[in-house]
Amino acid sequence: MAISPAVLVTVFGLLGDIISFFVCLAPIPTFVRIYKRKSSEGYQSIPYVIALFSAMLWIYYALVRKHAVLLITINTFCCVIQIFYISFYLFYAPKKEKTLTVKFVLFVDVFAFGLIFLLTYFLTHGIKRVQVLGYICMVFALCVFVAPLGIIRKVIKTKSAEFMPFGLSFFLTLSAVMWFFYGLLLKDMNVALPNVLGFIFGVLQMILYMIYKKPGTKVLEPSGIKLQDISEHVVDVVRLSSMVCSSQMRALVPQDSADMEATIDIDEKIKGDFVKIKDDK
Structure with missing residues (x-):
């Protein structure tokens, strides 16, 4: 039909x-x-x-x-x-x-x-x-x-x-x-x-x-940089900045002999920690 x-x-x-x-x-x-x-x-x-x-x-x-x-x-x-x-x-x-x-x-x-x-x-x-x-x-x-x-x-x-x-x-x-x-x-x-x-x-x-047409892609972490390395560098920078700040404070603020000895002990401890981190790395 x-x-x-x-x-x-x-x-x-x-x-x-x-x-x-x-x-x-x-x-x-x-x-x-x-x-x-x-x-x-x-x-x-x-x-x-x-x-x-x-x-x-x-x-x-x-x-x-x-x-x-x-x-x-x-x-x-x-x-x-x-x-x-x-x-x-x-x-x-x-x-x-x-x-x-x-x-x-x-x-x-x-x-x-x-x-x-x-x-x-x-x-x-x-x-x-x-x-x-x-x-x-x-x-x-x-x-x-x-x-x-x-x-x-x-x-x-x-x-x-x-x-x-x-x-x-x-x-x-x-x-x-x-x-x-x-x-x-x-x-x-x-x-x-x-x-x-x-x-x-x-x-x-x-x-x-x-x-x-492009499939979805993920943002990959660069192979040459690891998150652990970044965190260690951050720690180094923070410790180094504390050393610089403490040195600047000693130059600006008068200190007595006891305070001077305590400050030297703190600095030595920070330096020791800093060298230990470097050795570990």
Whole structure:
């Protein structure tokens, strides 16, 4: 029994929603790490700002196009979670990164989206508005997939995949596959085409992760220095400092003959201990 295209569209749309849900949650380990370190230094906010902008555009596109409820549901959730990520990043970001992120959010998510909304709403109508919005969404969907290029460059430069979570790359690749077939069956190339690039970048990120993944390493004690040697040197320094201090005190404080003899006895004892330590070593 053949499955109708409408059923396949719904199936791939639901799978796309489910996997995209996990894509949205994939950065959580990154933010757990930021919370533990109490600093977002080393991470970038650009992918989350662009992802928020893209989700806002797709909601607008789905509302204008109509009959695209699955696009509305997942992108609404994406908006909420990206706002949370950006807020969390700002809380732990250094002052410079915090300022840049705020400026970027205002420019992209407020000014750019507002401009697109006003121009398409007042200057285009009907099918023309759908086409224009579709092209814009396609361009910025490509930007979402291109945004991790900065992280890819950093991974290659540092030869470390610390700042590129594997889970995010994996779910992005699966999501790209599902949304490609969803757009293809729906005959909406604005949805299908960007996900071809998304699939390519997702596979590339996973390959780089496997190449540059580094197992956890322990901080080893240098072989040439032993803890026992360090402790003995500390003892020597402490005893030597007491000898110097006692000599300085004798020079500064007048002493009678009894005190002088007691001090000499103490000094001799300290010197004897010092020579004994040296002999033992």
